Amino acid sequence: MNSPAPASRPNVTLLIVLAAVVAAFGLWLGTRYANAPAQPKLASALLYPEPRTIADFALQQANGKPLTPADWRGHWNFVYFGYTTCPDVCPTTLAELKSVWAELGKRGAQDKLRVDFVSVDPERDTADTLAKYVGFFSPDFVAATGSDAELTKLTRSLGIVYSRTKKDDGSIEVDHSGSIVIVDPQGRLVGLFRPPFAAKDLADDMTTLAGWR
Template structure:
């Protein structure tokens, strides 16, 4: 004959099982609550899994004021590096960004986005020339440049490159990365847009990013 288990021991075992289940559920729920939200669904932008702050830098805007890493905070920034003598990539990219800017203005979010054009050809791109070049595409676009030391510090921080190639006529061309960097409102390198640039896709992705913060 089996010895019956005292009801008190059954009650204690039941309490322990319930407590274990409650603890397991609490840990599961806590991990779900603390976990980072899933990244937004984007059409063409590539987001980095671990955004990092942009290194300290100082460039000169076309109006003579300084552009530093502090100016990148508080809004989304789309930064593109090029030069005014660029025969194709730069004007084509800025023309696309003009279309994007028009769409963002229509949607009423231009106060939360900045487009930044940085010249990697400071010898030829004077403030006056750079201002005239960028304003042709949009008066709202910000333009800046600096010394090679300043530019190299920033491009390396963003994972970009540029190099000058002499030409047979005695001048030079500038080869540079064609991607545009996405900087989040915390001033971190958050991702990039790779060419070919399609205005509709970029507009959609920027709107998604704006709505995510």
């Protein structure tokens, strides 16, 4: 009866190398997830598994100052895209944010947070129009807009979409995403709030984020 041939030395060496690689990968993977900061428990916000880099952009605030990625560093940012002549979702969302902002003031969390309204209708939403519209809801809210080139660059980076269509009667129809984007103090996209919004859930989640990281 023939005995099985012993494994050749090259095959044994290869198996040892493969085992070492698998073990090293498992150690790296375990260390990565062990060191990853645990996400906070939130009522309605959706946080992404990993922060996402935001493309450089240059918009103009209603007060005449520029709005760049640098302005979103140092605090949590909640950014909503819309336009001042929006008949429904924009004023409704800003009204919710007004209530949320008042509640955050009672909780002493406003200094760590910021709300931005970015118009996707730059031709009609002049600086004066934007300032009056957004200021009606809160003088603390930042109002800004910019060229379509800059708006497109930013919205694509944030996963937001918008479009404007000129109708036969000369009116302009604007469509846009309804989510509120969340940008962390490092200026990275980390998540969003999806409609419909509930003021209490927004306030609770924003307060939690203000105390996280």
